[in-house]
Amino acid sequence: MAAVRLVEHSDAWGIANAVTVSALAEVDVLRRALDGICRKLDGTPAAAKTARRKRAALNEVLNTAVEKGYFVKNPLNGIRWNAPAVNEEVDPAAVPNPVQVGRLLAAVGRLRGRGPALGGVLRLPVLRGHAARGSHSPPARTVPPA
The missing domain is CATH 1.10.12 (Lyase 2-enoyl-coa Hydratase; Chain  A, domain 2)
Structure with missing residues (x-):
């Protein structure tokens, strides 16, 4: 029963937070996405390597959208964005x-x-x-x- 509620909650969250593919051409939407990949679900900063990996995944999604004809060029390529610095400190x-x-x-x-x-x-x-x-x-x- 709890698993069903979790799936229903996840579906509701996905519907409420989904954007259309065409909205990904907007700079503000992509900047929010880039800012979002720098944070964990609890709002704390994600590791720099995690943010870079997620940006690479987003880039691949947008490249696929270009291949499918949704965009002429990858809209992420026109955005200047710096990934968070890598913390090389050893615990x-x-x-x-x-x-x-x-x-x-x-x-x-x-x-x-x-x-x-x-x-x-x-x-x-x-x-x-x-x-x-x-x-x-x-x-x-x-x-x-x-």
């Missing part, structure tokens, strides 16, 4: 600490087959960080060998 809570990394590498070293190779791959971020600093000496805190 420290998502990064393992040196003890966790050591345990992981020790466990990988005990694996048969490709375990040692995987251990080498897991050490790459440490080496890359070391190389990014431009230092030729070993890092102060190294990951224990597997």
Whole structure:
């Protein structure tokens, strides 16, 4: 019963918020759409990569409309719009600490087959960080060998 109400609610929302294909030629409608793809359903900002992916999908829909003869050219191409900046900040809570990394590498070293190779791959971020600093000496805190 709850699923039926959810579908009815979704249908009502779709009918109330739908626009005609011809309305997509209007700059104001497309700008509202572009602003909308930058937000999640709860109104908070969406991730920049999500907004770019959704804009690409909208662009493909409009390209299909051009192919079908609804438009002479893609109306999205005439709009200047900048996607939100990508936040490259790393959440420290998502990064393992040196003890966790050591345990992981020790466990990988005990694996048969490709375990040692995987251990080498897991050490790459440490080496890359070391190389990014431009230092030729070993890092102060190294990951224990597997």
